Amino acid sequence: xxxxxxxxxxxxxxxxxxxxxxxxxxxxxxxxxxxxxxxxxxxxxxxxxxxxxxxxxxxxxxxxxxxxxxxxxxxxxxxxxxxxxxxxxxxxxxxxxxxxxxxxxxxxxxxxxxxxxxxxxxxxxxxxxxxxxxxxxxxxxxxxxxxxxxxxxxxxxxxxxxxxxxxxxxxxxxxxxxxxxxxxxxxxxxxxxxxxxxxxxxxxxxxxxxxxxxxxxxxxxxxxxxxxxxxxxxxxxxxxxxxxxxxxxxxxxxxxxxxxxxxxxxxxxxxxxxxxxxxxxxxxxxxxxxxxxxxxxxxxxxxxxxxxxxxxxxxxxx
Amino acid sequence: xxxxxxxxxxxxxxxxxxxxxxxxxxxxxxxxxxxxxxxxxxxxxxxxxxxxxxxxxxxxxxxxxxxxxxxxxxxxxxxxxxxxxxxxxxxxxxxxxxxxxxxxxxxxxxxxxxxxxxxxxxxxxxxxxxxxxxxxxxxxxxxxxxxxxxxxxxxxxxxxxxxxxxxxxxxxxxxxxxxxxxxxxxxxxxxxxxxxxxxxxxxxxxxxxxxxxxxxxxxxxxxxxxxxxxxxxxxxxxxxxxxxxxxxxxxxxxxxxxxxxxxxxxxxxxxxxxxxxxxxxxxxxxxxxxxxxxxxxxxxx
Numbered sequence: 001x002x003x004x005x006x007x008x009x010x011x012x013x014x015x016x017x018x019x020x021x022x023x024x025x026x027x028x029x030x031x032x033x034x035x036x037x038x039x040x041x042x043x044x045x046x047x048x049x050x051x052x053x054x055x056x057x058x059x060x061x062x063x064x065x066x067x068x069x070x071x072x073x074x075x076x077x078x079x080x081x082x083x084x085x086x087x088x089x090x091x092x093x094x095x096x097x098x099x100x101x102x103x104x105x106x107x108x109x110x111x112x113x114x115x116x117x118x119x120x121x122x123x124x125x126x127x128x129x130x131x132x133x134x135x136x137x138x139x140x141x142x143x144x145x146x147x148x149x150x151x152x153x154x155x156x157x158x159x160x161x162x163x164x165x166x167x168x169x170x171x172x173x174x175x176x177x178x179x180x181x182x183x184x185x186x187x188x189x190x191x192x193x194x195x196x197x198x199x200x201x202x203x204x205x206x207x208x209x210x211x212x213x214x215x216x217x218x219x220x221x222x223x224x225x226x227x228x229x230x231x232x233x234x235x236x237x238x239x240x241x242x243x244x245x246x247x248x249x250x251x252x253x254x255x256x257x258x259x260x261x262x263x264x265x266x267x268x269x270x271x272x273x274x275x276x277x278x279x280x281x282x283x284x285x286x287x288x289x290x291x292x293x294x295x296x297x298x299x300x301x302x303x304x305x306x307x308x309x310x311x312x313x314x315x316x317x318x
Numbered sequence: 319x320x321x322x323x324x325x326x327x328x329x330x331x332x333x334x335x336x337x338x339x340x341x342x343x344x345x346x347x348x349x350x351x352x353x354x355x356x357x358x359x360x361x362x363x364x365x366x367x368x369x370x371x372x373x374x375x376x377x378x379x380x381x382x383x384x385x386x387x388x389x390x391x392x393x394x395x396x397x398x399x400x401x402x403x404x405x406x407x408x409x410x411x412x413x414x415x416x417x418x419x420x421x422x423x424x425x426x427x428x429x430x431x432x433x434x435x436x437x438x439x440x441x442x443x444x445x446x447x448x449x450x451x452x453x454x455x456x457x458x459x460x461x462x463x464x465x466x467x468x469x470x471x472x473x474x475x476x477x478x479x480x481x482x483x484x485x486x487x488x489x490x491x492x493x494x495x496x497x498x499x500x501x502x503x504x505x506x507x508x509x510x511x512x513x514x515x516x517x518x519x520x521x522x523x524x525x526x527x528x529x530x531x532x533x534x535x536x537x538x539x540x541x542x543x544x545x546x547x548x549x550x551x552x553x554x555x556x557x558x559x560x561x562x563x564x565x566x567x568x569x570x571x572x573x574x575x576x577x578x579x580x581x582x583x584x585x586x587x588x589x590x591x592x593x594x595x596x597x598x599x600x601x602x603x604x605x606x607x608x609x610x611x612x613x614x615x616x617x618x619x
Contacts (some may be wrong), residue, residue: 017429033460038474047445048464134352158605161365163595163598166588167365168362187358199546226343253559258579293452315617316505316617
């Protein structure tokens, strides 16, 4: 294996690595830009030329979470000193925080973020739970027309959201389920279920049948063998599938746009809708985007060994 | 039910012999999923198939009138709808071609050992994990004509990418390329790493040129997996809604999904949009069919 490499090949290799690093920086630039905008003072967000070096501040995040109005008269210095530090940041910007009684009024962002969390987590649990069982069924038992059924399951995933949304909207409207959490949970569960079946089937196929067969011989029932032998073996696969389902549900836009408008609205339709409302403060939008993207970035690192499998529905495992 | 399943049974007992038969476990595990998908995906489609033969409008209380195939005839004869399909085809072509060039190119560069390779690869994959809607939103910031960094870096003055009729579609496609090249890269990397090293060694002994080696060894062996990437991205690009809808409101970026959305939820032409949904659906299912066929072929290797 000790291939002798020419000097030219070595230089070529170095060049390739250098260009990969440059390309990586270019690819990350947009993400860096939105992240840095989230920490900029408002006046520096839209400067020409763009501001690269600045003192980061967290005022955009304070604004993101609070309801504010423009100050109409100068702040009383005593009141300014009495205000907590985060409120002073708002006052510095010529705005004041709205309160009901003593309570600070929250902006819509935290509730949209919570909706996203509730809907993504619930639909993930349902999709992965049902998907794991179904994958085990397809992996271990002989089923007539198995290939056709698996194709049917996958094809439901490929349906364009707007196509499904037209009849679902009418049905939800008829039973009063538009703008409800459960409405979106059902849609996301259906959407992730096929993915979860395919991905879990790949993981199930990798667990040797001999494990359960040995357990069956030892007097376990099939159910016991499934819960005590197969499930623990499949834990990594289940976790990876769950993270993928969570990200898909977390990111989904079209269904959320069509089916919700306020009460159950998730973050993806909400964040861009801020653009339409009056004066645009890009630092606040960037702060909202930054918080929204953060979990996905963390999960991407957690998933890095399974990404290939995930994006090919378990077909390519490497 | 679950309790009974969890109880340890004496293997000799008759209870164990009765137990849950494999057949009932199989049904218990599979049928709920099939039922769920049928109720929430197939039934709605049947429901809208019915509406596609009517002039129903969900915004009024007027009853739906059966009008036969009129919706389909109107749609297929409507030059504006054809224009939406042309826009979509252009978008698919530009963005998928871009993704393959960039993604495969990066994969070729990445296909060697170097420090922090894993970290670099994961960082490159970040864009494709993000929400299309949010990506579209923050690319608007980058494309801004007066203070966006893209115009600043490329010295483009106040060129308005997203409100320029001719440039908008390409601007959206560039964002899509940024987002999804990593996908092609990921699959290409898997294909490249599966090429047996000894083939390259044999080629080196035969003093085969770099281009020749690439064309005769690398490309044919990576082709099947690259094809999967292309089919999948074609299907996804064909369905694109979020990105283009958020980024631009030009009629030159009105992809078929956007037209469908507007027809159904802004113009409330429920019957007609159901018909259009069916036309789109059939096209998507055709691509899906090809995709699954290739997926199974690569899987069996």
